[in-house]
Amino acid sequence: MITIGDIKLPEFPFLLAPMEDVSDPPFRRLCKMHGADLMYSEFISSEGLIRDAMKSRKKLDIFDYERPVGIQIFGGDEEVMSLSAKIVETVQPDLVDINFGCPVKKVACKGAGAGVLKDVDLMVRLTRAVVQSTHLPVTVKTRLGWDDSSINIDEVAERLQDVGIQALTIHARTRSQMYKGHSDWTHIARIKNNPRIKIPIFGNGDIDSPEKAKKYKETYGIDGIMIGRAAIGNPWIFSQIKHYLKTGEVLPAPTLYQRIEAVKNHAQWSVEWKGERNGLLEMRQHYSNYFRGIPNFKVHKAQLLSALSLEELNWVFTSILEKEVH
Template identity: 55%
Template sequence: MQIGNIIFPEYPLFLAPMEDVTDPAFRLLCKQFDADLVYTEFISADALIRNVKRTEQKLTIFEGERPVAIQLYGREPEAMAEAAKIAETANPEIIDLNFGCPVKKVAGKGAGSGLLRDIPKLIAITKEVVKSVNVPVTAKTRLGWDDNSKIIVDLAEQLQDCGIQALAIHGRTRAQMYTGDADWTLIGEVKNNPRMKIPIIGNGDVVSPQRAKECFDRYGVDAVMIGRGSIGKPWIFKEIKHYLQTGELLPSMPVSEQFDIVKKQILSSIEWLDERRGIVHTRRHLANTPLFKGIPHFRDTRIAMLRTDNLTDLFAILDNVKSTYFGDAE
């Protein structure tokens, strides 16, 4: 599989773009655990054009995380094209177009998956961005707006005709948000459409090595994109790679290593931002890491862990959890 000049190995695994999740610190960890391509948080084209500092900060790319795709969202062709030119100055390997975000503050304003109700504008945005930059342009979208408008098979052809070099598809409609099961059958239909020549990347509910293998084998996708299954567990990419290559499950990572990874991510996030904001930015990962699942009577400790914005206090909580619940376990 190839996008532009990037040649990927067999069974490529991509880290999905996620707001407040895929910051540089987390992307770098996922890359170190064998993710083949990582995506930034989605970036507002309008805010980028207005030189909003927090938005510009999202363009930060660490050399160790490459290849990287910068994902943009917006609702106007001219603004998206201008933002793409700005994003290109950060030297990403790919510019990705967000046509899939379902949250109200994005889709409700006609951006993200909201564009699935205005296909002519979606196509116009794609054409303008492709013309405006010299790096490969890709797109990420959903099956359609709702069950009555699953248009992805036709839309994929139209996007390919606009010049995108790969398409990622989340197997839900916008109406589903993140509920129900992802439907990969239409993703497979897009991939098996003889008119499609660009790589098709499948996304949705890949949370285990077995499921990743099934998606490759059953639907024929060129790559699998992992989103929520990676939150708090960047090593999922290594687990899946091992299974795809050997057919065997990788032994569970030692508890001590999991704690070290959590701490490393917190420190990296602080280095990127500052102590308070860096800790706040890792809370979603702390809330979702499998380290703390199943621990009895953990509620008060969890609340304290997710409320502190002081590094010394946070590490003290983590060390106490490790010694209290795991002892010398490895």
Template identity: 65%
Template sequence: MSVKIGNIDLGEFPLLLAPMEDVSDPPFRFVCKQNGVDMMYTEFISSEGLIRDAAKSVAKLDIFEYERPIGIQIFGSEIESMREATKIASAAHPDLIDINYGCPVKNVACRGAGASLLQDIDRMVLMTKAVVESTSLPVTVKTRLGWDDNTKNVYEVAERLQDVGIKALTIHGRTRAQMYKGEADWSLIRDIKRNPRIQIPIFGNGDVNSIEKAADWRMEYEVDGIMIGRAAIGYPWIFREIKHFFKTGEYLPEPTISERVEVCRTHFEKSILWKGEKTGIFEMRRHYANYFKGIPDFKEYRMKLVSLESISDIHATLDEINERFQIEMA
């Protein structure tokens, strides 16, 4: 059976790309889309930033036809601001609006936004209702198990947010107190999926970094789909590999050095196109180590890539990497 969010058909068991600040921008989303991801989200966008027309927030509204289906994710602490931001985000014509109730970082959670709302479910419900009422698009939510081990209240959250009209819920299997440490616990996610009151798709998120985990947790935790975040950074092939395994029961060969260089180069070129030369070169630096992770004796090239300042030098270095390591890894 197909998984649907409103009228959006995501196929039988969708793989979603998590919204990640400073990572899931259009260049990164492009290479993930090429590798089979079923749905993506923008980086999370501050409701206050959208209302003030802040350049950084507005730039994050950029979405492209080939990315569909795509959601714009917003966060904020004020209900009225979220209502206004929803209207602005909807005008950019995404396929859905997603609310972030999961971000654990201090400057978000300590300002009453993101995971902070897990401490005040009544307010979370009112905010969600305001967002749902402010758009004709489906509204979804991403959240965590609770604020800490003493307040794992996501079971109640799921019921109450469904009641005010959300169309899907993604749950990261950690509390806010855990941040990104320790192991994600998906057992509560399974409890929610088994709740007969819950009729919307439930997606699991947290620690899915291999084909085996995706396959095992699909069965064990009974989710409707999986959202992948950090494991896709520098390795967009993870979507292709998991889908191939689900379809055939077989493993695809790992990407060759030529494939790594080619996808890294595509990401780099898109980064320049979207951000301009200076910012594109600078912001791409955080990705090189991930694209070539596990390749022996790569440090020298990594250091070189993060120091180069011209497009032609970076292309030449990628060519050199391709030639040298193709021979060494043959």
């Protein structure tokens, strides 16, 4: 069993990565249904929380059926990070996670997210500020370094453990790689094998199949795996991997009916959380992912994109299934 503070996870847990505009409560609920063991909010700007920005506050919404669930914050100012951790504590998540890994320009080039990898002393101060301002367990997600010539994850792991983080997730790419090229998990294995490291080490990057999850688990000796982009439109990946690890059997891909049921649930929960108009508008980004690989889907996609109510959406799904039967 893996423990983070009072959180008890399975012996080898699977985590849903925090993803901007993806990892909201409706999507997290689906992934939880299909086997995710620990999930995180979308990353939240500490500055936004302090300013009481509506978008940042909305991202604090968590529900009991999601637990254990963490809220992830990012920022580059110690006092602001400390205050935002106190705000996060009021909604009673199971943990606080600090994002030192986001590579996007608007975050990293403002000295937050992966930008903090350029200044490990600042990273330590920011982490200490959060640890000292909350009673919740604090964890960190980061990358190997800024670029290939400045990989500093060994120093980062030791120093962040020393100031009190209780787990570390490492995306096995540098910031300069963004999401391109291959991730290099040998660096994660080295951290895991460091006798000084006592906290759980989770690996992230390129896990998109049960076979790969098993290979990386056995090759790199990590404590668990975080899955991000491969879960978009495919919440089944968690149960598929778990089934494969347990039995060696690859489950068949979800049927058209199962895909439709997942989208209907996702849309229903999205509407309940955001209202019908916003809920369905934000669902539009997901349709292509759920139906990837389904032949002749283009015509149905246009119908789904034009649906402005759950009733219209369900009508489209009914017509898709009727065509399938005939």
